[in-house]
Amino acid sequence: MLESPRNINSGKTNSGEKDFGTPRRTSGQEVTLEIDGMQVTVAAGTSIMRAAAEGGVNVPKLCATDSLEPFGSCRLCLVEIEGRKGYPASCTTPVEAGMKVRTQSPKLQTLRKGVMELYISDHPLDCLTCAANGNCELQDMAGVTGLREVRYGYDGENHLVSNKDESNPYFTYDPAKCIVCNRCVRACEETQGTYALTISGRGFESRVSPGQDQPFMDSECVSCGACVQVCPTATLQEKTVIEKGQAEHSVVTTCAYCGVGCSFKAEMKGNEVVRMVPNKDGHANEGHSCVKGRFAWGYATHQDRILKPMIRSKITDPWREVSWDEALNYAAAEFKRIQKKYGRDSIGGIVSSRCTNEEAYLVQKLVRTVFGNNNVDTCARVCHSPTGYGLKQTLGESAGTQTFKSVEHSDVIMVMGANPTDAHPVFASRMKKRLSEGAKLIVIDPRHIDLVRSPHVAADFHLQLKPGTNVAILSALAHVIVSEGLLATEFIAQRCEDKAFQQWKDFVALPENSPEAMQEITGVSAELVRGAARLYATGGNAAIYYGLGVTEHAQGSTAVMGIANLAMATGNIGREGVGVNPLRGQNNVQGSCDMGSFPHELPGYRHVSDSTTRHLFEQAWGVEIQPEPGLRIPNMFDAALDGSFMGLYCQGEDIVQSDPNIQHVAAALAAMECIVVQDIFMNETAMYAHVFLPGSSFLEKDGTFTNAERRISRVRKVMPPKAGYADWEVTIELAQRLGYEMHYAHPSEILDEIARLTPTFHGVSYEKLDRLGSIQWPCNEAAPLGTPIMHVDHFVRGKGHFIITKYVATDEKVTRKFPLILTTGRILSQYNVGAQTRRTSNVQWHEQDLLEIHPHDAEERGVVDGGWVSIHSRAGETVLRAKVSERMQPGVVYTTFHFPESGANVITTENSDWATNCPEYKVTAVQVKPVSEPSEWQKKYTRFSKVQHELLGKARQSKSIA
């Protein structure tokens, strides 16, 4: 078994890592200089401070840290340079060839001591009881400079009685401890890109100010934690550290929220998490974080966790707490009974995109070996299945083409149907950094998302299209590229299939695809479309980033192919700074798809009808595998209502809340005879379940997640599973009770099996992941260290395949009865169905889902800001509070789906993508009107939910009596 790398905090820097003081510079040119008599060679442009640190000499410093550009304010890092007057700051002075530097001398010692003395004369001397004790750079520097006395005394004017700002639920701002080093202000600008902090006042009055002298919670602060991370004192301090003290060890792991997949150090005391700190060496995030990963992890130990297995024969029965053995035996017996009665294909499983790759692999293996069918699907069905289909058809692989870091080389960034600042915040920070350096931005979105205009970022083009017209706009963009001669003809001739290209070219050149002709459909002026197309085609390295606003449509797959067509047509594929980049919703959407969770594919995206692949797995697993595709999630519901699908093993997904047309889903589940839910909470789906198997959080198990860049990263167990088993162990137990043995002592052995059977994973192992930190697949004999950029010399499928993408209007049309279009999305502080974030203080930012509506539409209906409104579609009706907002265009309303009682998915319909059945969440025709009470569905939901909680309460009660 492999051990987790556990680090003891050195206490030297904020997160126990070496701090080089200023950022790494890359340059073709190297410079050699002499520091304290030692020859040091570094890249040109490197600071003296960093050169010294690389040579092993740590020059004292306070305002410098290697995640931020040098600032030169603290005057502690002064050095002497031979032949130069004065004492330059080593952080702001670049190295020069032949320079002779001295970092220590009696004069430097005196200067530094003098500076420290001034700092300490206005700093509380409560080191022993201070939260930063043991992890304070000011304390360290007082020690390094040899400060022994403060000649000025402590009675002068000072800041020691300043009031703390406790408004943020996760960290405290104590101005009394601030040394005004500006690190936090710079982190907010440079690392996060929000510009929420500044220094207000001058001279002695200078203090850090969120917004305009506001409390943190009232400012624009997004609580990413970048300021807390760089603060050298206890001025900005995590409340958990104030409460618990410094950690004694840390474990590197991967965040379980979005598809960015940030690497974190879980700082621990025993089995308790003290704080989560973004990992500087993390390849996806490079030391940055967002409010969810950094702070919203308290759900993992929330009292709502269900820790005992439970069963019941009917969903109207009270739950009964039972042993693991009894629960698993019951589930196995039920599955056997159902298959006997209704046939082999009457049961199936759902793989979670939140669980690990190893767990995903085991669930699909269970379905294929034990259930004996291909009825396995994953929640990726309802988000990025069109990505898998569309990119496979055009480029040859169901994955994004780049690394996140690649955006640093982009000259033009096109963001389509994605809202990265809210949904992929850590990547959005990288993107904003590049944009503020001058890259051009094209936003294609019905909403005025934050990226369109925020501090130091403005879209050059915002194509504010009508929801449901993505394919029309993509064809219009392609039309401009073809008709104005902007094609990358050489690239296309060398890299793409000629016949398909010619057909595509003829198609997009048709007058009906011109921006002028499409104007009426998309609502975007032809001039804007032409401008955006020219910029994308001729502006240098152009990259497309897209999200669920592209995939969750009736033509989701068509739009993905349209995007790939644009990239191929302009040669924007196969190198840094370009590419086609799906921003994945959940942490392991990419991974769950890679693992063969779809009903038509075995691991590695190989169709079940491919007999060579099937035989490979049949030999390894010792069973016969069906050559026919199984049911997709929406098909499972239809089959349930039809009476031919009666049992489901659902691991870590809340289909009742997250899938469209809730009433249809609920009716389907109610028709089934055995639903086994494995989850950490009693979620909405569990209310329809017969067996509840307690799940384990990402902190409780070993495994791997694969993020949107195909990056496989380790998840490491930092505490034992609260309910006794990790999820992968539960699947093994269930398989065994159904008569199939799975022999794995550790998840590393599961990955070994995946690697053995999947060509794109041949070279992946836990040992290599520990060594390299993370690996982007394909990783095999041809690419032993992984593949950061795909399709470099040729496409995975050989030649790129252009596909004709004809716009077909959705059936979800606005009518007199339903004159508005509802589109859905998520916000920064909450995550997906909210099961995790609703159980954290993140609710302080977003405590309910709101309906955003344009002032014009609001006024016409008598809707007021904050008032109750009903939203009615042909599928159902729900009631929310209104938020009147100009982010919306007239005719379009928007809501999030983070709270079950909001019932956003009561309204959405079962319309879906033609190729993959991915639901059309983004387009629902609705009517909105002011009301005074909840909808019928909500009243029914409240009653049902109350009854279910009582039935759960009975299980707990009976246990405590027993």
Place this chain on the structure above:
Amino acid sequence: MDMQNLVHMANKIGDFFEAMPDREEALLGIAGHLHNFWEPRMRSQLLDYVDAENGKDLKPIVVTAIRTYRSKLVSQH
């Protein structure tokens, strides 16, 4: 399963492939898609429907594709 829904889904597949200039490719595309992504019980229901209702409400290109490649669409087990 709900026949109306299956007809609707099949027509959407038809919409996509119908745009192809090469009709043979379009027909093969439709049949191939149904074969690769539709679970056998969905396909048999669709085939039965084409027989019984003469493809009512289905796009002509979908009916042609199903009839041309019928043997490919029959479940193998």
